Amino acid sequence: xxxxxxxxxxxxxxxxxxxxxxxxxxxxxxxxxxxxxxxxxxxxxxxxxxxxxxxxxxxxxxxxxxxxxxxxxxxxxxxxxxxxxxxxxxxx
Amino acid sequence: xxxxxxxxxxxxxxxxxxxxxxxxxxxxxxxxxxxxxxxxxxxxxxxxxxxxxxxxxxxxxxxxxxxxxxxxxxxxxxxxxxxxxxxxxxxxxxxxxxxxxxxxxxxxx
Numbered sequence: 001x002x003x004x005x006x007x008x009x010x011x012x013x014x015x016x017x018x019x020x021x022x023x024x025x026x027x028x029x030x031x032x033x034x035x036x037x038x039x040x041x042x043x044x045x046x047x048x049x050x051x052x053x054x055x056x057x058x059x060x061x062x063x064x065x066x067x068x069x070x071x072x073x074x075x076x077x078x079x080x081x082x083x084x085x086x087x088x089x090x091x092x
Numbered sequence: 093x094x095x096x097x098x099x100x101x102x103x104x105x106x107x108x109x110x111x112x113x114x115x116x117x118x119x120x121x122x123x124x125x126x127x128x129x130x131x132x133x134x135x136x137x138x139x140x141x142x143x144x145x146x147x148x149x150x151x152x153x154x155x156x157x158x159x160x161x162x163x164x165x166x167x168x169x170x171x172x173x174x175x176x177x178x179x180x181x182x183x184x185x186x187x188x189x190x191x192x193x194x195x196x197x198x199x200x201x
Binding site for chain 1: 119132135165
């Protein structure tokens with residue numbers, strides 16, 4: 001019985017996360033300044049990570065965790081490089 | 093034992109989803125870049141890490157990869173927030189409703 005509840009909760013959580021990604025992409029378009037849009041992009045990457053973890057949970061497949069690992073590393077490097085470029089006008 | 097693991101996974105997924113919803117609500121409703129960073133830092137740490145804990149508990153196949161991802165998120169999330177806040181302060185974005193600014197006095201002295 002609890003397994004049925006868990007499956008329904010996972011699908012509901014997946015739908016909620018996809019709606020939150022749409023809200024963050026809207027926020028990137030309508031931000032107040034440059035840092036605000038960068039926060040929206042970072043948030044979008046984090047929520048896509050959460051969607052990959054949830055898809056791995058639903059389909060019981062480990063390959064999505066690998067993709068999430070690569071996405072976490074690339075998002076981390078990209079956000080820090082862009083923040084340094086905005087602050088100092090040089091990337092490295 | 094099976095029931096306990098499923099219950100732990102259910103609680104972790106519900107709490108992680110609530111953290112994600114609260115982070116996005118904070119991203120829209122809060123007035124300032126710095127307070128928005130305070131809200132969105134929670135999603136990367138608590139939201140995704142709790143979802144990963146539920147995943148690792150329920151399917152023990154990806155245990156090592158899940159733990160590596162948790163460690164990467166716990167190092168990378170606060171570093172990203174700190175870099176963004178530092179870039180915002182150095183490019184001169186003002187703080188709304190701020191009473192005092194200790195960092196400015198420290199830089200001038």
